[in-house]
Amino acid sequence: TDVGADNVYNVTVRVSDGLLTATKDVAVTVTNVNEAPSDIALSAAAIAETAAVGTAIGTLSTTDVDAGNTFTYSLVAGAGATDNAAFRIEGGVLKSAVSFNYEVKNSYSIRVRSTDQGGLSTEKQFTVTVTDVAEPLAIDRVVPPTSRLYRAGEVLQFTVVLTRPV
Numbered sequence: 625t626d627v628g629a630d631n632v633y634n635v636t637v638r639v640s641d642g643l644l645t646a647t648k649d650v651a652v653t654v655t656n657v658n659e660a661p662s663d664i665a666l667s668a669a670a671i672a673e674t675a676a677v678g679t680a681i682g683t684l685s686t687t688d689v690d691a692g693n694t695f696t697y698s699l700v701a702g703a704g705a706t707d708n709a710a711f712r713i714e715g716g717v718l719k720s721a722v723s724f725n726y727e728v729k730n731s732y733s734i735r736v737r738s739t740d741q742g743g744l745s746t747e748k749q750f751t752v753t754v755t756d757v758a759e760p761l762a763i764d765r766v767v768p769p770t771s772r773l774y775r776a777g778e779v780l781q782f783t784v785v786l787t788r789p790v
Contacts, residue, residue, distance in 0.1 A: 631656065660744035661695065663687040664736055666718060669750055673726040674757045681711075681718045681752060686738040693740045704749025705735035711752070718752075726756040761786045 631654045638647045668682035686695045697716055699708040711734055712721045718736075732752045739745040767783035774780060 656690075658693075658740065658742035658744055659689050661686045661688040661693070661738050661740055661746045664697075664738045664746060664748040666736075666750050670753045670755050671720055671724060672755050672757050673724045673730075674759075675720060675724070677720055677723055679720045681720060684713070684716045684718060684736065684738065686740075686746070688740060690740070693742075695738045695740055698737050698739070700735050700737045700747060702735050702747060704733045707732035707752075708734050710734075724754040726754045730754045730756070 633652045633654065635650050635652055636647060637650055638645060640646075663686070665685045665687070666682045667685070671679060671681050684695075684697045686693075688695075695716070697713045699705070699711060699713060701708075710720070710722045710724075710732055712719050713736070718734075724732075730753060732754070733749060734752060735747060735749050737745050737747045764785040764787040767785070769780050769782060
Protein backbone atom coordinates (compact mmCIF):
# COMPACT_ATOMS: atom_id res chain seq x y z
CA THR A 625 0.00 0.00 0.00
CA ASP A 626 0.99 3.62 -0.49
CA VAL A 627 1.10 4.72 3.16
CA GLY A 628 2.26 8.27 2.39
CA ALA A 629 -0.22 8.62 -0.54
CA ASP A 630 2.61 10.01 -2.68
CA ASN A 631 2.57 7.20 -5.27
CA VAL A 632 6.00 6.00 -4.08
CA TYR A 633 6.19 2.35 -3.09
CA ASN A 634 9.18 0.94 -1.20
CA VAL A 635 9.96 -2.57 -2.34
CA THR A 636 12.58 -4.96 -1.03
CA VAL A 637 14.08 -7.05 -3.82
CA ARG A 638 15.78 -10.31 -2.82
CA VAL A 639 17.61 -12.55 -5.26
CA SER A 640 19.26 -15.88 -4.70
CA ASP A 641 21.31 -18.28 -6.81
CA GLY A 642 20.70 -21.12 -4.39
CA LEU A 643 23.89 -20.46 -2.41
CA LEU A 644 24.14 -16.72 -1.98
CA THR A 645 21.39 -14.12 -1.36
CA ALA A 646 21.40 -10.39 -2.03
CA THR A 647 18.79 -7.84 -0.85
CA LYS A 648 18.19 -4.27 -1.99
CA ASP A 649 15.52 -1.69 -1.09
CA VAL A 650 14.08 0.08 -4.14
CA ALA A 651 11.62 2.99 -4.32
CA VAL A 652 9.13 2.62 -7.18
CA THR A 653 7.26 5.75 -8.26
CA VAL A 654 3.92 5.21 -10.00
CA THR A 655 2.81 8.04 -12.27
CA ASN A 656 -0.90 8.56 -12.83
CA VAL A 657 -2.04 8.77 -16.45
CA ASN A 658 -5.13 10.55 -17.67
CA GLU A 659 -7.92 8.21 -18.74
CA ALA A 660 -10.64 9.29 -21.14
CA PRO A 661 -14.05 10.20 -19.74
CA SER A 662 -16.48 7.29 -20.02
CA ASP A 663 -19.98 8.79 -20.04
CA ILE A 664 -22.00 12.01 -20.27
CA ALA A 665 -25.28 12.73 -18.47
CA LEU A 666 -27.88 15.45 -19.03
CA SER A 667 -29.88 16.44 -15.93
CA ALA A 668 -33.06 17.22 -17.91
CA ALA A 669 -33.96 16.76 -21.56
CA ALA A 670 -37.29 18.51 -22.07
CA ILE A 671 -38.31 22.08 -22.87
CA ALA A 672 -41.74 23.71 -23.13
CA GLU A 673 -42.70 24.87 -26.61
CA THR A 674 -43.28 28.42 -25.36
CA ALA A 675 -39.83 28.77 -23.77
CA ALA A 676 -37.72 31.71 -24.89
CA VAL A 677 -34.57 31.29 -26.98
CA GLY A 678 -31.66 30.83 -24.57
CA THR A 679 -33.68 28.87 -22.00
CA ALA A 680 -31.61 26.39 -19.97
CA ILE A 681 -32.73 22.82 -20.63
CA GLY A 682 -30.33 20.78 -18.49
CA THR A 683 -26.85 20.58 -17.03
CA LEU A 684 -24.21 18.28 -18.50
CA SER A 685 -21.95 16.16 -16.31
CA THR A 686 -19.23 13.63 -17.08
CA THR A 687 -18.15 10.31 -15.57
CA ASP A 688 -14.36 9.92 -15.39
CA VAL A 689 -12.14 7.73 -13.21
CA ASP A 690 -9.71 10.64 -12.80
CA ALA A 691 -10.89 12.63 -9.78
CA GLY A 692 -10.76 16.39 -10.14
CA ASN A 693 -10.85 16.54 -13.92
CA THR A 694 -12.55 19.51 -15.55
CA PHE A 695 -14.59 19.20 -18.72
CA THR A 696 -15.68 21.29 -21.68
CA TYR A 697 -18.74 20.40 -23.72
CA SER A 698 -19.53 20.91 -27.39
CA LEU A 699 -22.12 19.89 -29.95
CA VAL A 700 -20.41 17.75 -32.59
CA ALA A 701 -21.20 16.11 -35.92
CA GLY A 702 -21.81 12.38 -36.04
CA ALA A 703 -24.57 9.88 -35.43
CA GLY A 704 -27.50 11.58 -33.72
CA ALA A 705 -26.40 15.16 -34.47
CA THR A 706 -29.39 15.90 -36.71
CA ASP A 707 -30.70 18.85 -34.69
CA ASN A 708 -27.53 20.34 -33.15
CA ALA A 709 -28.25 23.75 -34.73
CA ALA A 710 -31.34 24.17 -32.52
CA PHE A 711 -29.18 24.19 -29.36
CA ARG A 712 -26.07 25.68 -27.81
CA ILE A 713 -23.93 24.84 -24.79
CA GLU A 714 -22.80 27.50 -22.34
CA GLY A 715 -20.62 26.52 -19.39
CA GLY A 716 -21.91 22.97 -19.23
CA VAL A 717 -25.57 23.98 -19.64
CA LEU A 718 -27.58 22.93 -22.69
CA LYS A 719 -29.71 25.86 -23.91
CA SER A 720 -32.21 26.44 -26.70
CA ALA A 721 -30.98 28.35 -29.75
CA VAL A 722 -34.40 28.54 -31.42
CA SER A 723 -38.04 28.67 -30.35
CA PHE A 724 -39.84 25.34 -30.50
CA ASN A 725 -43.34 24.40 -31.63
CA TYR A 726 -44.66 21.07 -30.36
CA GLU A 727 -47.21 20.77 -33.16
CA VAL A 728 -44.47 21.12 -35.81
CA LYS A 729 -41.74 18.97 -34.19
CA ASN A 730 -41.54 17.56 -30.67
CA SER A 731 -38.35 15.50 -30.59
CA TYR A 732 -34.78 16.66 -31.33
CA SER A 733 -31.57 14.64 -31.58
CA ILE A 734 -28.20 16.10 -30.55
CA ARG A 735 -24.65 14.77 -30.14
CA VAL A 736 -22.45 16.10 -27.31
CA ARG A 737 -18.71 15.72 -26.75
CA SER A 738 -17.12 16.02 -23.29
CA THR A 739 -13.39 16.77 -23.33
CA ASP A 740 -11.19 16.67 -20.23
CA GLN A 741 -8.30 19.06 -19.58
CA GLY A 742 -5.90 16.49 -21.07
CA GLY A 743 -7.72 16.50 -24.41
CA LEU A 744 -9.35 13.08 -24.03
CA SER A 745 -13.05 12.86 -24.83
CA THR A 746 -16.23 10.84 -25.12
CA GLU A 747 -19.39 11.50 -27.13
CA LYS A 748 -23.06 10.71 -26.57
CA GLN A 749 -26.35 11.22 -28.39
CA PHE A 750 -29.30 12.74 -26.48
CA THR A 751 -32.95 13.20 -27.37
CA VAL A 752 -34.52 16.47 -26.26
CA THR A 753 -38.31 16.52 -26.17
CA VAL A 754 -40.55 19.53 -26.58
CA THR A 755 -43.54 19.54 -24.25
CA ASP A 756 -46.93 20.74 -25.43
CA VAL A 757 -48.31 23.92 -23.91
CA ALA A 758 -51.95 24.89 -24.35
CA GLU A 759 -51.85 28.06 -26.39
CA PRO A 760 -54.53 30.65 -25.71
CA LEU A 761 -57.41 30.78 -28.14
CA ALA A 762 -57.90 33.85 -30.28
CA ILE A 763 -61.18 35.11 -31.70
CA ASP A 764 -60.90 34.96 -35.46
CA ARG A 765 -64.31 36.44 -36.21
CA VAL A 766 -67.80 36.87 -34.82
CA VAL A 767 -70.74 36.09 -37.05
CA PRO A 768 -73.86 38.00 -35.94
CA PRO A 769 -77.33 36.53 -36.20
CA THR A 770 -79.41 37.30 -39.24
CA SER A 771 -80.62 40.86 -39.55
CA ARG A 772 -84.09 41.32 -38.16
CA LEU A 773 -85.74 43.17 -35.36
CA TYR A 774 -85.40 41.62 -31.92
CA ARG A 775 -87.61 42.18 -28.91
CA ALA A 776 -86.21 43.30 -25.56
CA GLY A 777 -85.10 40.29 -23.53
CA GLU A 778 -84.83 38.04 -26.57
CA VAL A 779 -81.66 35.92 -26.66
CA LEU A 780 -79.34 36.60 -29.56
CA GLN A 781 -77.10 33.84 -30.83
CA PHE A 782 -73.73 34.73 -32.31
CA THR A 783 -71.28 32.34 -33.95
CA VAL A 784 -67.74 32.84 -32.67
CA VAL A 785 -64.89 31.37 -34.73
CA LEU A 786 -61.79 30.66 -32.62
CA THR A 787 -58.28 29.91 -33.75
CA ARG A 788 -55.28 28.53 -31.93
CA PRO A 789 -51.85 29.85 -32.95
CA VAL A 790 -49.65 27.24 -34.55
